[in-house]
Amino acid sequence: MTSITVIDEPENPAERAPLVEGRHNFATVTETVARVAEQRTPKGWYLLFGISVAALLNLGACLAYLFWTGIGIWGNNSPAFWGWPIVNFVFWIGIGHAGTLISAILFLFRQKWRTGINRAAEAMTIFAVMAAGLFPAIHVGRIWVIYWVYPLPNQMSIWPNFKSPLVWDVFAVSTYFTVSLLFWYVGLVPDLATFRDRAARAGKLLTARIYGLFSLGWHGSNRHWLNYEKAYMILAGLSTPLVLSVHSIVSFDFAVSKLPGWHTTIFPPYFVAGAIFSGFGMVITLMVPARKWLKLHDLITLNHLDNIAKILLLTGTIVGYAYSMEFFIAWYSGSPYEQFAFINRAFGPFAWAYWIMIFCNVVVPQIFWFRSMRRNATVLFVVSIFVNIGMWFERFVIIVTTLVRDFVPANWGYFSPTVFDVLVLIGSFGLFLTLFLLFCRFLPIIALSEVKGVMPDANPHHGHDDHSPAEGEEKPMEVN
Amino acid sequence: MANYFGAVAEFESAADIYKAAEKTTTAGYTRVDSHSPFAIHGMEKVLRHPPSHVGWICVVAGIAGIVLAQLMMWWMNGVDYQYVVAGKRAYDWPTTIPITFECMVLLSAFGAVFGMFGLNKLPRLNHPLFRHKTFHRASDDRFYLSVEASDPKFDQTKIVEFLESIGGKNVELLEEED
DSSP states (O other), X not given: XXXXXXXXXXXXXXXXXXXXXXXXXXXXXXXXXXXXXHSOOOHHHHHHXXXXXXXXXXXXXXXXXXXXHOGGGSSOBTTBOSOHHHHHHHHHHHHHHHHHIIIIIHHHTTOGGGGXXXXXXXXXXXXXXXXHHHHHHHHTSOGGGGGGGSOOOOTTOOOOOTTOHHHHHHHHHHHHHHHHHHHHHHHHHHHHHHHHHHHHHTTOHHHHHHHHHHTTTOOOBHHHHHHHXXXXXXXXXXXXXXXXXXXXXXXXXXXXXXXXXXXXXXXXXHHHHHHHHHHHHHHHHHHHHHHHHTTOTTTSOHHHHHHHHHHHHHHHHHHHHHHHHHXXXXXXXXXXXHHHXXXXXXXXXXXXXXXXXXXXXIXXXXXXXXXXXXXXXXXXXXXXXXXXXXXXXXXXXXXXIHHHSXXXXXXXXXXXXXXXXXXXXXXXXXXXXXHHHHHHHHSOSSOHHHHHHTSGGGSTTSOOOTTOOOTTSOOOOOOO | OOXXXXXXXXXXXXXXXXXXXXXXXXXXXXXXXXXXXXOOTTXXXXXXXXXXXXXXXXXXXXXXXXXXXXXXHIIIIIIISOOOOTXXXXXXXXXXXXXXHHHHHHHHHHXXXXXXXXXXXXXXXXXXXXXXXXXXGGGTTOEEEEEETTSTTOOTTHHHHXXXXXXXXXXXXXXXXX
């Protein structure tokens, strides 16, 4: 049984903060998470779902028009052939990375606090990668021959050029999506079994059958857990280099070209740090409201938010370092084209976008040097919105400022988005939020078996918990 | 005579089932398993379960990924359809590294996940354990110890007494699936 913690008091630095707060035993943890899926659908959910589905339908309409008319409906034009679709692609794929970081890298580092947020963050990854994958596919113009990106036999007897970073990206993103989905599903299986058993006990046969089908007959056998934990650790070990490789390869889309502002060796680590930064921003944007509305304060504690804020501060500062290092290298290289590209970035026609990026990504997160700010859910939410905006602008600045200032001044131009650029971006949020809301409604949004595994009672040497109150006697206590 | 799957007893905590499992294997039972809502670390030692072989499946799958990716790129770009781009060789090994890595990860992940389900003999639609009247709590907050009928020491009358003597509640003999 965990003790009650008054969380406004600074904890003893010599002791680890409890991972689950309030008076919880295994049954109340199950109850806290399962009631989210079992309760009557709240009205607020219908409202949010309605808005998201409307945005999703708008995406469908935009795509139909796009396929009918062609990518001329967007603002992409000479010289900026890569416009918002590629900005959105990099933005969404970056968001996905925080989920894998939480589920895999923090797992390998034995950061047990991850158990409270890893399930939702992994779901976020999968939905973000789906939104990301949409953009390169619709950006090719002729969607009906999208299968050409894969090495499939075709009537022209042509194979893809494996020396192209764009083909590497196809493999990287496809692998990333598949492995993330497997990792998420493997984690879900024991919790789906919990939902199956609860539904069966409540007499909801159809629900029990559906959860039963997806929980694959899981019955918590120790022999199964042995294989399961080994597979889980291997997946974490595979996902860790995978997530680093995916955004590195995304950065190769730029860095392997020869354009000033893109052709830099700092791109892979800089993109990975930016991806983690943006992803944690989105984790906060989703988890702060979910924690409040779904009453998960005991499982997603202020300590979790505090830790995420620290990661935001760290990665935001790394990104700030990368921005300044790019300037230094441009000057140090002695290449007039490189120097011009960066002076143009900060003081050229898109200076407004550049300074929005600097303010949102570098200046705003500095507020997290203060502990009280890291532990204030409202401040975190507001900062996370800044981070989302700032990281979208980062990709916009990288892509557009370089393209509109070609080597030949006669080619110079300006990029303006059209209404369809905006609608498709909104639509991608619709896709993402629709899937996330469905996940919140029907699936275990917290990894039950993992949270139980890090509770003190889970240790077989913890001894008998004689002071544990009988089941049903207590309600989960909300601490704040 | 009924064809038994085994006997199952319920325990209240991880500590209880750990001690009970220790007593069961010390008493000479060999086909013993525990069923818990989460992995109890150290349980494999008292139950004498061998370590998992998922790792080996994964290694084989990962090597297959590397070999297949290299063969694919070598044959497609080096033999069947040669591109001359930027004066580079048709099959240029440094440029194959990213895709080789991704294929290695992809096949290893398939190996880990499908290997794990395969070794666990999942998916299956039903299991004799689900006949136990409180077994639904094995995914919530209770712990179950099962002694399978295939155990050489299994005796349908003695096993119930034994499981009760080590503190098991709701001890049931479960029939095998039809």
